[in-house]
Amino acid sequence: xxxxxxxxxxxxxxxxxxxxxxxxxxxxxxxxxxxxxxxxxxxxxxxxxxxxxxxxxxxxxxxxxxxxxxxxxxxxxxxxxxxxxxxxxxxxxxxxxxxxxxxxxxxxxxxxxxxxxxxxxxxxxxxxxxxxxxxxxxxxxxxxxxxxxxxxxxxxxxxxxxxxxxxxxxxxxxxxxxxxxxxxxxxxxxxxxxxxxxxxxxxxxxxxxxxxxxxxxxxxxxxxxxxxxxxxxxxxxxxxxxxxxxxxxxxxxxxxxxxxxxxxxxxxxxxxxxxxxxxxxxxxx
Amino acid sequence: xxxxxxxxxxxxxxxxxxxxxxxxxxxxxxxxxxxxxxxxxxxxxxxxxxxxxxxxxxxxxxxxxxxxxxxxxxxxxxxxxxxxxxxxxxxxxxxxxxxxxxxxxxxxxxxxxxxxxxxxxxxxxxxxxxxxxxxxxxxxxxxxxxxxxxxxxxxxxxxxxxxxxxxxxxxxxxxxxxxxxxxxxxxxxxxxxxxxxxxxxxxxxxxxxxxxxxxxxxxxxxxxxxxxxxxxxxxxxxxxxxxxxxxxxxx
Ligand SMILES: Nc1ncnc2c1ncn2[C@@H]1O[C@H](COP(=O)(O)OP(=O)(O)OP(=O)(O)O)[C@@H](O)[C@H]1O
Ligand SMILES: [Mg+2]
Numbered sequence: 001x002x003x004x005x006x007x008x009x010x011x012x013x014x015x016x017x018x019x020x021x022x023x024x025x026x027x028x029x030x031x032x033x034x035x036x037x038x039x040x041x042x043x044x045x046x047x048x049x050x051x052x053x054x055x056x057x058x059x060x061x062x063x064x065x066x067x068x069x070x071x072x073x074x075x076x077x078x079x080x081x082x083x084x085x086x087x088x089x090x091x092x093x094x095x096x097x098x099x100x101x102x103x104x105x106x107x108x109x110x111x112x113x114x115x116x117x118x119x120x121x122x123x124x125x126x127x128x129x130x131x132x133x134x135x136x137x138x139x140x141x142x143x144x145x146x147x148x149x150x151x152x153x154x155x156x157x158x159x160x161x162x163x164x165x166x167x168x169x170x171x172x173x174x175x176x177x178x179x180x181x182x183x184x185x186x187x188x189x190x191x192x193x194x195x196x197x198x199x200x201x202x203x204x205x206x207x208x209x210x211x212x213x214x215x216x217x218x219x220x221x222x223x224x225x226x227x228x229x230x231x232x233x234x235x236x237x238x239x240x241x242x243x244x245x246x247x248x249x250x251x252x253x254x255x256x257x258x259x260x261x262x263x264x265x266x267x268x269x270x271x272x273x274x275x276x277x278x279x280x281x282x283x284x285x
Numbered sequence: 286x287x288x289x290x291x292x293x294x295x296x297x298x299x300x301x302x303x304x305x306x307x308x309x310x311x312x313x314x315x316x317x318x319x320x321x322x323x324x325x326x327x328x329x330x331x332x333x334x335x336x337x338x339x340x341x342x343x344x345x346x347x348x349x350x351x352x353x354x355x356x357x358x359x360x361x362x363x364x365x366x367x368x369x370x371x372x373x374x375x376x377x378x379x380x381x382x383x384x385x386x387x388x389x390x391x392x393x394x395x396x397x398x399x400x401x402x403x404x405x406x407x408x409x410x411x412x413x414x415x416x417x418x419x420x421x422x423x424x425x426x427x428x429x430x431x432x433x434x435x436x437x438x439x440x441x442x443x444x445x446x447x448x449x450x451x452x453x454x455x456x457x458x459x460x461x462x463x464x465x466x467x468x469x470x471x472x473x474x475x476x477x478x479x480x481x482x483x484x485x486x487x488x489x490x491x492x493x494x495x496x497x498x499x500x501x502x503x504x505x506x507x508x509x510x511x512x513x514x515x516x517x518x519x520x521x522x523x524x525x526x527x528x529x530x531x532x533x534x535x536x
Contacts, residue, residue: 166378167382170382173373173374174393174449175368176366189383
């Protein structure tokens, strides 16, 4: 074999190895989803969605769980959007390049890698105890907002960075202030990217369990919350609760609830992709 | 004719690098002044001094005075936003906002707080007419500006600048991205605008400079070599360097 044949062979080998690696992930995922659907799909009906939890598996539903999840999503959104976007704008547009600002930058990236249970512990001390929020929806939302804040900040910065400098120059040259330039031109032009980041952050928050359990979200809630100060549970906790029971019927309930949770996440990701494509098509620099 | 702009002993540095060396120059009102010179000689840097667009460059540093109507625009009490309403700028590459044609032209007024629809409509129409773009776009003012051709985009950028009603317009190679037909339109436009505006234009195109400008300044490696009536510069330059550059023997 000459040199180029060896290179050819290396190419081919790596090609197959790559396909193999990709398939491992896909096959495992497909197997997992398949078994969940096989177990859970039959269990999903109107009653399942509208029933309160119960000690009897056939009667139990996920009403309190998905309503709790929705409350949590809404409040997390309300908290994380202004905080994350403002921080992103500050870091990208206003902060002077200094030792301090690069320190902050590095730490924001680091924050994204902190285990979520640590956020739970932090929030238990601060929101639940110090601020006296108790194990309420508000405390849970604050916890998750903190957890996904780095995602929103990083996405905002990336989206702002993608707006060409010439747009800012044009705005300044017409007599716009920095605030007007950011608010009227840069933000609208980066809206698609920011929105995508926000939705990805929120869909991450929907699936979080550990930090909420740490701050004392309930395993069993016999009522739907009616204010942000109420106690709550969410879908992943309900799933965790059912899975940890010995009876097979509860496992089926858990599978059904997982399907609903996956559905919510997929829909949110779908919306994110839709907006990204829509805005990218509109703005073609 | 009276002078509206003046550079006094201007030195500009980017870090350690000196981009402009002791420039002294007066600009005549309602005239077109062309800045010519080889790439990298400091024309854009010089142009950006007059509306303080260099301020955004971290390593930028200057000495000397830039006088606009006998006020030093680098004084602390000067409000940059106000200055830029008086001194507009058109860039080398068309840079319309990713918004509708109407929004592009109305932007300068909107940020000044003009909200009256009728006033905005009138101003947009007038600016587009002045920029010789009105007839081409009057039916689709709501269309995205990014859907226009390059030449139309550049005239839109000129209209956007005119809508603010500045008295001075800075243009940095405004036709370098355009085809000959669009270029001719923009040149025609510049000749028209001269009646009401003072224009400073950077160009690499010698014919363009001689066609449209009243005065020409030749820059070389940060020095202003020669500045005179365009006729004189092109027919009878004082320095050999200028002669060589305009005749294309170097540069
Ligand atoms: N932001 C900057 N930072 C550092 N140096 C710069 C910067 N902008 C320009 N320079 C330098 O200053 C000099 C003058 O640049 P300038 O852009 O003013 O030239 P120009 O005459 O407009 O050239 P061209 O005809 O190519 O547009 C060049 O040597 C350039 O490398
Ligand atoms: Mg230039």
